[in-house]
Amino acid sequence: MALKCPFCDSAVAETSDTFREEYINFYGNRDRGLLFYENEKETDYDLKLKKLLCPGCERTSYNIEGIQGEYQNISLPVHPISNAKMLPEYIPGVLRSDYEEAYSILSLSPKASATLSRRCLQGMIRDFFEISKSSLNDEINSIEDLVSSDQKSVLHSLRKIGNVGAHLEKDVNLIIDVTSEDAEKLLLVLEYFFNEWYISKHNTELLFSDIQNIDKGIQEQRKI
Structure with missing residues (x-):
């Protein structure tokens, strides 16, 4: 699955070296790889932190998504703070x-x-x-x-x-x-x-x- 870097707009192949997910609730957090190893379910957690490391520009972006209940409609970019494209400086x-x-x-x-x-x-x-x-x-x-x-x-x-x-x-x-x-x-x-x-x-x-x-x-x- 190809992802896109919000910094340089490059396509990024989804691998364990470029993309990771972390599940979070009040009591702690769990890496996606350990989630199923511990026989836990995604719905045991409230939020999902998505981390993307771009091999091109070597910058890391973070996004938070809600999983269930009052959090399920949450979808927020953390870094960069928005998905706005970098416009050239000759634009006013x-x-x-x-x-x-x-x-x-x-x-x-x-x-x-x-x-x-x-x-x-x-x-x-x-x-x-x-x-x-x-x-x-x-x-x-x-x-x-x-x-x-x-x-x-x-x-x-x-x-x-x-x-x-x-x-x-x-x-x-x-x-x-x-x-x-x-x-x-x-x-x-x-x-x-x-x-x-x-x-x-x-x-x-x-x-x-x-x-x-x-x-x-x-x-x-x-x-x-």
Whole structure:
């Protein structure tokens, strides 16, 4: 089974040298290998600590998962604190910060995470397209000729989901929930647009510059 390192994004083969699980309850802890040797069951414990050592970058990540009862819905990254990707520094710092913060509170407050994703999206549109309108709705509509219809649709969907956390409903007693799974999908959309608008553009500029420099070098040699 292939796992993925959250630090360098490399695939890691699951072996005893790269992946281990430890079971925890109030009375102690037990390595997975000893769990069944001692004739114990997974459900004798409350939490599971997953440890992944990446042979590529040689860093270790830790995640905690609940097993039973009041703990069963727990799934928290311990180190790194979130599953946010390491974005390149040529992406504006405020956008990277909003994205990373939205990921860090994903499990604790999905609604707040969705609101931060909305804010991050608005910052991306203002920075990349160099526009600023009175609302995100107007800003998305103003770039409709620069994005596909599918992209425009998902931009509006992210905006509206983020609005759930940003604005109260007219009926204050009406509670609309945003799950952590919902909020994480918004972050995947942000990653898509980071790649489309920033990373692909940057890589294309580097490639074109390399080709032009190669051509320049060849032409200079022909003059000799």
